[in-house]
Amino acid sequence: MKNIFKIILLSVAVLGLNSCTEEKILDTTPINNISDKDAFSSPSLIASSMNGVYNAAAVGQYTSTNSNGGRGYIWGAAFVEQGDCRGEDVINTATFYQLTYTATYDATTANNVYYWVDAYRLINRCNLMIEGVTGAVAKGTITAAVGNDYIGQAKFMRAITHFELLNYFARCYNFTAAGDHLGIPYREVGINTQADIDAESVKPRNTVAECYTKILADLNEAESLITTTGIAKASKNAAVAFKTRVFLQKRDWANVIVEGTKLNGKQTLTANPGDVFVLANNLSNTESIFSIQHSNTINPTSNGALASMYGGRRLVAVSPIIWRNTKWLTDDKRRNAVVLPAVSPTAMIQNSGGRIYTNKYKDQVTFTDATPVIRYAEVLLNMAEAQARTGDLTNALINLNKVRNRSLATPATQAYTALGLSTIALMVDAILTERRIEFLMEGRRWSDIQRLEKDDLAPTAGIPAKMANAIPAVADYTLGTEYSGPRTVFAIPADNFKFLWPIPQLEMNTNKSLTQNPGW
Secondary structure, X not given: OEOOOEOOOOOHHHHOOOOOOOXXXXXXXXXXXXXXOOOOOOHHHHHHHHHXXXXXXXXXXXXXXXXXXXXXXXXXXXXXXXXXXXXXXXXXXXXXXXXXXXXXXXOOOHHHHHHHXXXXXXXXXXXXXXXXXXXXXXXXXXXHHHHHHHHHHHHHHHHHHHHHHHHHHOOOHHHOOOOOOEOOOXXXXXXXXXXXXXXXXXXXXXXXXXXXXXXXXXXXXXXXXXXXXXXXXXXXXXXXXXXXXXXXXXXXHHHHHHHHHHOEOOEOOOOOHHHHHOHHXXXXXXXXXXXXXXXXXXXXXXXXXXXXXXXXXXXXXXXXHHHOOOOOOOOXXXXXXXXXXXXXXXXXXXXXXXXXXXXXXXXXXXXXXOEEEEEHHHHHHHHHHHHHXXXXXXXXXXXXXXXXXXXXXXXXXXXXXXXXXXXXXXXXXXXXXXXXXXXXXXXXXXXXXXXOOOOOOOXXXXXXXXXXXXXXXXXXXXXXXXXXXXXXXXXXXXXXXXXXXXXXXXXHHHXXXXXXXXXX
């Protein structure tokens, strides 16, 4: 048997493979033909196994016939691109993301199929890592302290990957009062034998509530066990930050605040909003908490890398729907643009012939930009929303303005005030708009649409209407008024079956215990 570097033959129900195959896993120091029984036999091999987990998260494998690697499923670039293109704040300018953008996917569409496939591949690697390290500690190959660090990192990756799948294949937590509607299978067993395959291939979907319980348990253990620091690897701070995201979507406002407060003094915003995206600063700034590292050999290539798709190829534009939102002030620093073909390391926007694209991802040659997964700005806005919803408008305003003010030309006169945001509804609306501006082209829009489906203050009520799938007219970007032109990609109500992605058909064919999402 091959080990996790040339991974074991598995069925689709377990790891997302349509048939028995080998998968090459990238590693910073590639190792070929290591047997699975030897993969955890030395400290160096165990370290390589952990690196393999991160590198697989960065690249994945898009379609079973693409032996040259993937397009960034699930954490390298695809979660940004899919999360953006499901929302209304970007425009798909060509046909590359059309099925996602126009919700014309089905149970065989590659984008959503491989979101599922590569996620479960990654989850299995995490489970194999946990089991292999546990055995290595028992044998004395590594110390318990070193082993716990690896286990914590693997549990972090397992938790966030399950959580990401929930956002696309399941309804929001409060869809039912107890969260007892269908979630996804939560896999905690490493699969490398036929017996494992047989057992896991009949595993049904856990409820959403069960998934959240397991996700939070994994994140709590990650926080307790991890000693590794830095942005490119899971850390205690990353586990805490992610808990604010999970609790926000669970609508557990009190725990959002508890977790966010833990990061006071441990993370800070950068002085300028664009500092996080200066290429040299991607993995060495005070604001980024967890990002996926890429190199010139480990990246989603020109068909997936953010700097290619959003930058050089300009396949996704900023939509005038958000560009002309009047809460986004015209002199906001997040509008600072480089007019192509000039180059700027700090500008956050590209202006190409009057059309607006992001400049957050800059390396259009070797695709080494890190993919931002969670930043401190999100933690602050998560806290602000939780504070607002519990009636603490004073602290909600403070945290909202922390994020917004650094982008304002004159904060003394332009900052939000208690008088202007005097009700919970007004405060929450301002925070949600700020999220759209701050995390534009970072893949966060879909998660907000999904979690707010049944919100009492700002329900999204489905996938919003969008501008046409095409290169927009230059005139559509004229500032001064809200965009009021046509939105020819019509809204999809939340009760429409297309609001959720279908469980991939290849998974349904293999695991007869699964229930398909209604309508598919």
